[in-house]
Amino acid sequence: MGELPYSSLDFAGAAQEPVQRILIVDDEARLRDSYRELLAGRAEIVECADGREAMARLDSDTFDVVLLDIRLPDISGLAVLQWARQRAISAIVIMVSADPDIDSAIDALRGGAGEFVRKPCDPELLLRAVERALQRRRLERSHALLAARLEQSERLHRFLVEQAPDIIYTLDEAGRFVFVNGRVESLLGFCREELVGQPYTELVHEEDRERARYAFAERRTGGRASANVEIRLRCKNDDVVHVDNRFIVAMLSATGIYETEMPRDALRFMGTYGIARDITERKRAEEKISFQAFHDLLTQLPNRVLFRDRLALALSQAARRATLLGVMFIDLDRFKTVNDSFGHAEGDQLLKTVAQRLKHCLRAGDTLARLGGDEFTVMLPDLLHADDVVGVAEKIAQELGAPLMLGGQEFRPTASIGIAVFPRDGETVEALIAHADLAMYQVKNAGKNSFGFYSPHMSEARRERLSLENDLQLAIERREFVLHYQPQFSQRSGQMIGMEALLRWQHPRLGLLAPGGFIALAEETGLICRISDWVLQEGCRQLALWHADGHRHLRLALNLSARDFERKDLLERVVAAPARHGIGCDRLEIEITESLLLDDAEDVIATVRQLRQHGVRVAIDDFGMRYSSLNYLRRFPVSSIKIDQSFVRDLGRDQGAASIIHAIVGIAEGFGLHLIAEGVESEEQARRLADLGCEDMQGYYFGRPLPADEVLEWATP
Template sequence: MGNLPRSRGDFAQEKDSVQRILMVDDEPRLRQSYRALLGDLCSDVVECADGRSAILALENNHFDVVLLDLKLPDMSGLDVLKWANQARQSVVVVVVSADTHIDSAIGALRGGACEFVRKPCDPEQFLRAVNNALHRSRLERRYARMRARLKQSERLHRFLVEQSPDLIYTLDEEGRFVFINARLEALLGFTRDELVGQPYTLLVHEDDRERARYAFAERRTGYRASENIEIRLRCKNDGFRHFDNRFVVAMLSASGIYDKLEAASEQRFVGTYGVARDITERKRAEEKISFQAFHDLLTQLPNRVLFRDRLDLAVTQAQRRNGLVGVMFLDLDRFKLVNDTYGHAEGDRLLKNFALRLKACLRAGDTLSRLGGDEFTILLPDLAHAYDAAGVAEKIIEALQEPFKLGGQDFRATVSIGIAVYPRDGDSVEMLISNADLAMYEVKNRGKNGFSYYSAEMSEDHRERLSLEIDLRRAIENREFVLHYQPQICLQSQRVVGMEGLVRWQHPELGLLSPARFIELAEEVGLIHHISDWVLEEGCRQLALWHAAGHKELRLALNLSARDFERKDLVERIAGAPAAFGIPASCVEVEITETLLLDDVEGVIETVHRLRKTGVRVSIDDFGMRYSSLNYLRRFPVSSVKIDQSFVRDLGRDQGAESIIEAIVGIARGFGLHLIAEGVETGDQERMLRELGCVEMQGYRFGRPAPADEALAAALQAV
């Protein structure tokens, strides 16, 4: 619960007698923490773990203060409050709860709780709240004693009125102050001399004067008299108090005063008696709770609830006027990289500054909201033309050209924006947001940093993608995958040295699907680990069969997804597969891409080191195509590299391809790495590769990917 405050003595003042506290919370450790915090503030503390025990304790004992949790195992804390009010329990209640529901918080305050402290609470705030409650309880107890003596002493009655925490007044029949207690000066800054003889309207906010006519200067009595009427009272010099800097919010109750005439049946109105209770702090708490319910606390922007409400209103108005409404769905590109690199504090700073840039691009009537994470939405009501939304998107992209400062360095943020326009792209809140979201993902798929309008084709693609995802989950359960193998040939020894396992999906309706149709989807929805586990197991099983058949020189190459490197047990799973089938770990080679280096260089290098220690070989696939770095290659303990097929394809047509391959061959020799060229399809390509120093190859010239037996037979025939 944080560090203890400097001194409990600051809160342990004005103790005129031993006071009792009832602590109602179902968590023993919290009760123990509260008791430790209270210390010598209150030595008599009773604990209850549920609502029924609390009610029983209140029925049979007197307590000055109740510390009440709202979420109890048998009933709500609000029910305990309701019972205490009905039973007229003279106890001060402080609600200490983690309940974030706005109705619960406001209900607690309106139900009579003097304060609402949100868990986890700051110790100093907690002690202050308890001290205030104890102080209030002492005051109420003191006032209760005074009220009992009023029957015997008018002087005591006067003292009670003067010391009341409420504003007590009387008016004459013309609405002028006759009496007002000393609370006036502390609450509003006026002295009694300044108000006595003055009309009550001097204190009332100008917008509340009509309501005050029937409440402040009440003429009715009994049950018809005014009770709990909210009125704003003006402070002296418009700046005495802090709420709105000028006004105090008061809950007013008033009743007419009548004097009996000689004829018993007649009464004469002589004035009004009223009590005004300061509820400024309560109103402030209610407004704060209300703000938190409809706004994002980090950026102070409207949240999802408020955005949907405003969008619904904008659509309704557009229906009446035949107008256009634009909805933009924005996603900050590469935000996860920011959090991972700079930390969440810097990530939060980026989100706040990003929100400020966005707001500067919008009109006064537009609404910018944060849905959560790095997702934002924009409402553009009253568009003149659908293409006006594109102008806003271009303005946002232009505003992001200036870099942000993150960790003392420049960071250039980009954003993907999807746009939907009412009524063209949907006639409901849900449809407009959903279609804008689809358009945003279309931008992501195209490479990010741009915007796109929604089109009907996107929904069709989305439905197909959802259907394929459902089928993919079923395929994992039913093991609908198959491995095809493509041989790797050594021309120097004229033999088959390896097989690369390539996964296929035998879809029951769509037939045999290549990895291009489902691997990216599996990575996106978090299913790639299951497929990788199956590929590893099936590949090692087949390799064990080949070894048993006498082909012990064969090694197996398998591809790994970048997402696989997020697994903490990756090394154990890879090393465990060949061991389970009784084949040497050195006969298994996993292929990784250079793209992995973008996300977590140090983590990938450490994982590769651990893999190599198990004996498993590691190859860099598509070498030379992306982010090749000799420094990375020096630090990577890889066993081989594969020349990308794009270079092989350009042999004989592009002099640069030959030079690149020659350089890669030199690099491999310099680092002592095994080298293989993929995508070899013609005799000329084979000849040129041999002349450049590459003797191991893979491609259609030696065999297409095929089931295990067919692949091996074709490879043996090729050599």
């Protein structure tokens, strides 16, 4: 069988290569503009915004490539694809979609789409996909032209068979190869000479031979003949490059061959004609998409979807067998610190290491999944006793605690583990995961690096918290927040020098709540910034009233949350509040905690410096209790420090307290800072503080926090 080189064909008079055309189908104009700009110069671009317009265009015009979105405003892109295939429209369809559903991607590929690209599209990937499709269309056009010229020539027909990208074969009536084209060698490594006379089973994967029996050596013809049957064909040797060098996946279509010159009722079966198309790459793409839909790409563990599916199946089995099942919710401790200190690359490496260590602690039938971030879940089926989970938890704690290197430093991971057991702690997927999560948070709140079982009171506490969160959402609108004020006095002059504004919540059911009962929740939910805005405005409004009544010497101290310092407009908000009420910025003092100095120190320093430049006073609250550092006092342009009340309380009982206060007084004098002591409850404490050099004070001795209309009345020592 000789081969016919392309140079021997007569292409005289062939028309110049026509301009290729692309149809973009997407309802978002900005995406169509992006695609058009990306593909400019490669083909003629036509656009439309919905499926019906696309079908009308395809019905009346010719295109080489269609960029087709799955989600269109009128009909699905899959429906357009199906319609195009039914109409035998030859354009290559590239599906583009943000749909996370794995089924849509597989349906698109099986429905005849040439490529599937997921939104948001990587421009390089999209461009390569389009260029491949355009090249394929050019080849198809050339092939079609060639086929038309070779239609009447047996020699040219054989040339086409040999150049086909698919394996083309014929079998005799006994299922032995009579002919197979040269493609079998490049795909499978077999020479056709060694296959002729051999049974077709020589090529078929042993596990697929039963199915191949009715497809490979097909005897039927017409509409009943085999079409698009997936069969694995084995490779002869390792010279053939495929997924595992053992087999390819082929799409097989075959039909019986009969002696046509005999009477119809006496047709003699002569053999089978078939085509096998290599779809290995498509199958790999489908498997990859399927894996990504059900696994975490970083750790290769099952994701939330697969975990819930396996848990649901295991629960039905546990109920049938009357066995116990455990669910563990694992959250790494200090993971945010790792990311912030060492970077996300090191954080990702830590997650992969943790995943491997967790695997080593589990049985073959257990399931470990990553839910996202630093959260993992474990399913432990077939338990004899609920306490069997304890051994696994202890093993996990020991395995995780082994040191590893992060950023050139030794690091020992720890985790907080919550445990729920079926059926005691819940009988559904949702209940068990939620209860294990609650138990984990209880461990977090108790100090981390441990494990704990769920108990019903945790759900009650969660319900109370959710109720409080809902009430907090409405508290500002309902005007339920109030400010109480505690006076600050100068011991030397005996005069009131200022007020500290202290937030209270007049809860309609729980009564008057101090900040400790809701501030942490407000910070967690993001409501703290709205609350701080209210405190700023209400405090400055009240201070303006006191100034108008003749108390112009008073200044106001109020607290801001660390979350407030994350806002870019903090300076504008703080400066605008006193200006709105006609008081000077120097009458306002913002109190911050020492722990804030360690969080994003450079940003906080810049914000504090800007506040001071506008005249706003800034004080460090509870000084000496946390991370006191002379270096921070040197870098932060604060105006005041407040001695924590715990040192004041120990005066007269602990000589060390007096020494600490004396040292703080010296620090304040050395840095030129205003000093005030809080928590003064007796005349003796006030006298001792004055002897140590601290003259300005606040506390119950001078006056309790009271509403604005009462505080001036009672604020006299």
